[in-house]
Amino acid sequence: MALLALLAGAALANWVAKRIVLKGVLRLLGRSPFEAEARHVGAIAARLSNILPTVIVQVGIAAVPGLPPGLVSLVHSLCAVIIILTLALAVTATLTLGNELYQRRPDAGNRPIKGYVQVANLLVYAAAAILVLAALMNQSPLLLLSGLGAMAAVLMLVFKDTILSLVASVQIGSNDMVRVGDWIEMPKLDANGDVIDIALHTVKVQNFDKTITTIPTYRLITESFRNWRGMSESGGRRIMRALMIDQNSIGFLDEADLAKFARFGVLRDYLRQRQDEVQAWNREHAPSEVLDARRLTNLGTFRAYVLAYLKARPDIADDKTLLVRQLAPSENGLPLEIYAFATTTVWAQYETIQADIFDHLLAVMPEFGLRIFQRPSGSDLAFLARDAACSPEREGSASASMPSRWNS
8 A cells, every 4th residue: 555655646746747847837938939949948847857756756665664675775776777867868958958059159150069068968978877887786976986997098998089089179169270161171081071060079071062071070180181261251262373385485576566565455554664664774775786685575565464454353352462473484385373362252253253364365365476385186196197198299288278386
């Protein structure tokens, strides 16, 4: 009868806790404007409501007469285990809710706390495991902790990755190395895309081909990677590409060339200034040979044209570095590099701007008597072979039909 009374009391407490108290709490939460948070809080409260009947059974089992001491001790321990596990689950759910609330802050992407929440959850589960063992063994938790001290080396080995990831998460957060939404590039791990999640052990990167690369968190500390956040925040993306100029096409300008180039509006001021400078130098030094005199070249004029053309484009940033420079010549020609910044960081728009610039420059180069260096293709070699096989009577007609690049 005493055992039945105890079970009835526990059932009544469970009914009161869930049907009256919990239902009232859920009704109050349902009226709040925070619907998502209300569901989480309601789930936590429902879990905690299981503690009341468990406590009644744990306390009242000792008052039931005629039960063996071993059974009383077992029931007492099992109730303690249920209470400990319930509290641990409620605490971890509360920490997860706190992380979700934090993620709604505008600056949450800059300082994610998901890794710290996972560490806290791990510590809660570790503490719960120690308390459960202590309850089942009827021993003090301090005794178990003293025994764990001798297993420190084993624990360090087992939780090596967790410890490394924890230290890496702290360094990443304190140094603001990576944020959710950053574009990072890590060639060693084939990662090139946006960071979509930063956890304790892993960082997930969604590549541009929509695949997911998972990177161990500590690898971001021990190895180098590229973060494109600075480019995104600057508002401009760099254009750095070279045109390979055929060095055989570089030469001096004559009066006819100067008159022709004067019709380019972007070159009038440059030609006027440079001609005055060259003429003043020649008058002062009076060179005896033509080669000793200063003269304008088609390549130098083309460089001035490219620089003026880029400055006139509204999609090229005028507050950032803008260069048109020569690099060291090689067997592939003379590189003329354009170093500028587009006014957008959107990938498609950036590629369009870059393509428009080089389309125009490649089309306007023949006006300056310049040619792009290009290795002969199979069709060029076939044309030469056919031309070599021509008879002497057809030599003149074959030469006349050859492309201008071979005649030159």
